[in-house]
Amino acid sequence: MLAYFAKRIGMMVVTLFLIITLTFFLMHAIPGGPFTSEKMLAPEIEEALNAKYGLNDPLWVQYLNYLKGIITLDLGPSFKYPGIRVNDLILDGLPVTAKTGFLALLCVAALGIPLGILAALNQNKWQDTAVMMLATVGVAIPSYVVATVALYIFALQLNLVPTFGLDDWRGYILPVAALSGFWLSFIARLSRSSLLEVLGQDYIVTAKAKGLHPLSILFKHGLRNALIPIVTVLGPVVANLLTGSFVIEQIFALPGIGRHFVLSISNRDYTTIMGITIFYAAFLMVMILIVDILYMLLDPRIKLADRNK
């Protein structure tokens, strides 16, 4: 157990180190410094700026400094907002992104799995057809299309929800719906097929023959096994909810990390791009580790160490 976690965390550190290195050198491969794209700066000013941000040092010194900064959890200054550090930007956007992301995840799990169960228990009846149709639509239509169409219909035409901002709870409805649409459909499809497979197993027949209550069969024997493949995809779901939030936050003008990220791309604010990428990567890897622990709790048969084989 402990050895496994030590190994996993070790691999995480290695991966993170690779990501930091890759990101750093990718960002420094871009021709021109961060200040060359500005309106003609006086050479002295540019020189002073470069000196202030340590951009005149050789690349490897900058790299080491950056690594040192990351170890002390400092992602460096933003190049576009004077006096603001990337840490501040992330901390500023985190509550919004975390809240919408968490609500979307809740939506995915609390609606997707029951829908899948409903479909599986009524296989080939109208409930099944309806859920599967909804799921097909949800998988095929890109989230930003859903978001803009929903924005037009519910915010601009019907005035049911605000067009932007999160001042009251209604502001969350559309972003969360648009963000969770794809994964809700995906999870519904997955839990349907997974539950169907489990319900076809011999031990379910045995349980029925023993005269167990149908609900107890469903929850104790069916779902517990059917949930395993669903838990495995939860890690990637979290990852995609996060990256999906770039566009959703843009469309609904939510002041989250995704919006800072997209803005920093159009501003060519390299330290912010680097910092947010690394933050995302670290966050995701922690999430995947948590999902793996959950996975083990759910299915004691799985020895974690064997999973990589």
Add this chain to the structure above:
Amino acid sequence: MNNLNQKIDPQQWAPAKVDAGEAEFIAAPSLTFWQDVRSRLWQNRPAMFSLAFIILLVAAAIFGPMISRHTYFDQDLKLSNIPPILQLYEVQNEGQAATYFFLNSGNFKLYETTEDGELKSILRAKRKDLINKRHIYEFGERRIFVDYSTLPARIVDADENAIDAYGTKWNKTYWFGTDSLGRDVLVRQLYGARISLTVAFIATLVNFFIGIFYGGVAGYFGGNVDNIMMRIVEVIATIPLTLYVILMMVVLQSGFISIIVAIGTVFWVDMARIVRGQMLTLKNQDYVDAAKTMGASTWHILTRHLLPNSIGPILVTLTLLIPSAIFIESFMSFIGLGVSVPMASWGTLTSEAVETLRSYPYQLFFPAAAISLTMFAFNFLGDGLRDALDPRLRK
């Protein structure tokens, strides 16, 4: 229990003839694997419709921009934001032919057309009465007012009576209307389809070759090679790939080639895993041993025996990679990292339409519909292929 008394024809009690030859008779025609797959796919209606749709789409994307009399970059700022469906009004003038025009409800301007919806030009207002929110147009003797003090705007005559519309016509000049710079939406749609599909196909092909090569080598050689290569894949798989496409686009600067490179070099991990899995199961088959005994080279065994036999899952992964490539491309274009103007892809078209969403909501319809239908089609085709190639997987 009536049927107990039923008489049974003694003939039916006679022993059946035993004919060894007949038992071996194969009634159904013998089909090869691919014939079987084809017939199963053919019976799958949604998949066949999707295939037909994709073929039509590709043909339209190739030939559409050639046939059209507009080009994707020609701007006509006087004729911007024209809707595809025109509500025509008619003005009679003594001694002269009637004038037909329509009101663009987004910008309150009048445009002259022919009787059947061919666009002529923008009409110049005689005077703009901004205080009372009305534009005054003169047609010879007659005066017409565009009143936008109450929305939607209406057309009234001098006595404040609303003028009845002459009829509703489809825009004959710009079938799908024009965008905010007066470019033909239809041709930009088709051109966008061209870009989006090209990016998706090439990026998928690049992923395909990298994935096959990587997975094939790892799976075939096994052992330590496999161990190391799969560790690398694991590391890559934990990196959020969308982030890396974004980073690559920032580094390479947005453009057509860079988006292909960015998408093409990142999403091969699934393909590599699937090919490796196939290789691991297939390489212990007897025919591989036979080939080895006969002195076939590794390359020959890989390309002639192992890859053709794992083509099924590869094909399915490939079809499902295309919609995700289309999606990533449009996603990138949507946040401003896609192809550069005046080129168009479905993503840029959608984001352009979003900018004018309040005044011209219908402009969102065409790109949104195009991308959604295409995603549907590829998803259905992929599912259909999977069912056809491996009927056991059918749920």
